Amino acid sequence: MKATTWIALLRAVNVGGTGKLPMAELRALCEAAGFAEVRTYIASGNVVFRATGTEASVKAALETALAGWFGRPVSVLVRTHAELAAVVAANPFADAAGNRLMVSFLDAAPPTDALERVAHRQGERIALGRREIYVDYGDGMRDSKLKVPAAKAGTARNLNTVRRLIEMSRP
Structure with a gap:
């Protein structure tokens, strides 16, 4: 399966003093989840990466990694470049x-x-x-x-x- 570039938008991360997550840590979580070419943008939970799989599987993998780090569920919305455009x-x-x-x-x-x-x-x-x-x-x-x-x-x-x-x- 060919890799797709995904944009993930994390919900309630680094906003209003809640859900603190350093972007270096977010990049490391994404890489550990098997994502490639991981880049973050500003400290409000925006990450661009390449991964194989469907929207649902990419979302689930990232939410699982985030839940492990935070100890609670963190919602993620994902879109492709074309969808965001x-x-x-x-x-x-x-x-x-x-x-x-x-x-x-x-x-x-x-x-x-x-x-x-x-x-x-x-x-x-x-x-x-x-x-x-x-x-x-x-x-x-x-x-x-x-x-x-x-x-x-x-x-x-x-x-x-x-x-x-x-x-x-x-x-």
Whole structure:
């Protein structure tokens, strides 16, 4: 089986003082799981690597390695380079600043009623993607009270980070 370049997005790692994981340790965990050409990007749980197998098997291997290190489950979302590029291409808010547009990555399609369940919206623009939720914070996230329950199962990255991961994973 031919190796694929994968982008893994770890959930709740090095955010708000929880789930501290040095990126050197993340690289070592990935290599021990049999992944090759492992590279990390910023200390918020972004890793690019090559591996054989399916999305499900790559995700399971990384989640198992992380659970062993943390002593608790850590959720991981994985995408290929083409899938990540498609997320940017499908961005419904092309005029949004890259640092103010958040993409929440999910394992499955967001629920059809996801937008109806949003609370405390103050002008933020929100749209559903294939397995993502896009939120344009316009004036910034600092004062936002927005709650998107459907996004809780995923992990979010700003568009600048997504673009950088696409560059890092380019074939």
